[in-house]
Amino acid sequence: MFKKFAVSALAGAALYSSLAQAHFQMVYTPDLLRERGGQITLKMPFTHPADNGHVMAVDRPEQFYVIKKGQKTDLLGQVNPAQWSSNENRGESYEADVKLRGLGDYVFVYQMAPYLEAAEDLYIQQITKTIVNVGSLPTDWDQELGLDAEIVPLTKPYAIYAGGTFTGIVKSAGEPVPFAELEVEYINYEPDLTQNAFAKEANMKVPSDVFITMTIKADANGTFTFGIPKAGQWGFVALGVGPKTEHKGKELSQDAVIWVQAHPAD
Template sequence: MKTSAVIAAAAATTLAGTAQAHFQFLYTPEVMLAEPGDVPLAMVFGHPMENGHTMNMGEPEEFFVVFKGEKTDLKDSLEAVKWSGSGEEPSDAYTATYKVRRNGDYSVALGPAPYMEGAEDINSQQITKTILNKGAMPTGWNEPIGRPTEIVPMNKPYQTFVGGTFTGQLLSDGKPAAGIECEVEDINAEVDMEGKAFSKEPKGTVPPSAVVAITDENGMFTFGIPRAGTWGFACLGSGPVKEHEGKELSQDAVLWIHATEL
């Protein structure tokens, strides 16, 4: 009796843990720019839909932008900050400012340091991308940027609509990755870029379990967008590197998109 109660409690803990997916944020409030200007970017490791606790990020391995096929390193612009989530302690995070001048699409890429999951004893590394546009002129939002694993958008990622859908193609080493589970969450908190904080409470409903899509034989997945905001897709374990410092590594592909009411 006692033993089974302990097992049940352990199982419940495990289930609660998996419902709360973590995502590497690469967030900016405005993804369609009309004028040249400074774009503030926030890189936080946390739980967007539950607005759960945030975690400490290590120094990113890579941070760059691709504009019209040209890659510009942005690592020098990274600033180590403390970011407040719903937890008691602020977490190690990074911010940066990128100056957008010319019209077109900007693919911003973040390669964070592998993160050790204490509870699961595996590392995760979420290779993350956010796409911005200036001047409503498309120049390459649907082109891969050569990441070890990445989600290539099949709809303009900075302009999707509530009630519409978003389709992405998951690549691993440049080839379609089939049968991979992608978790889907929105940033369900008010984001205070100046104050480097998420609101303490979630903004909207939190679904009872993880929202997922599985990639088909061509690596494609489609998601119907139920509410406005910034949505993230995290395709788990799709990357080619499977080990880090002798431990299992889950190399994930993360893409952020923006949805509005039409």
């Protein structure tokens, strides 16, 4: 998390926090839309995917499960420690081998343990949804799960064209969050699943720092739409929307994360 300090130290702490790159709890597999099921490995680093930033060491997750055709299957026992490497460091992380059996949507939910962000003296807890589809049969992708912090998709997160849009509703324990603040990042460094690392080179050249972590806001109903310019995976995080605001005597930000994948339109 300290990379930007060097860059913006002179600008002071307030500017630092506005320039800080977004944290994202990843739950990553390369293809969110699969022709068939089988074994996949989900990689789950807590990191800064748009700028190949710091990998942060977090305690074991509080929850990890999958919803398929309305049935919840606990996967916490399948979470294993793993390392993940970025251009900044090699850090502790987690992964899980899971088997996809049959057609439909697999809604993976990962609730990380609160992470103390020393630079801001607060805890961050992200609740991530990654939805993997098998066989183009939609089943559960649009279900609201009533999570403390949740982005409910109105667009299938795995069936978006590059140049298309993603729309979601930001919810706090089931209630829409008007004008919620969101950050958007592109996984600009291809994850290498055998090396457990981001690629060294970026897929896309960004025109300026403001495009690394893009900040947008939901409307009065908690709904937001984002136009996706490039194929690949994009993460959305709604900041501090969950009802829990304190952990171990410090401020807690309960964030909602969702991952989507855009496909080339040519």
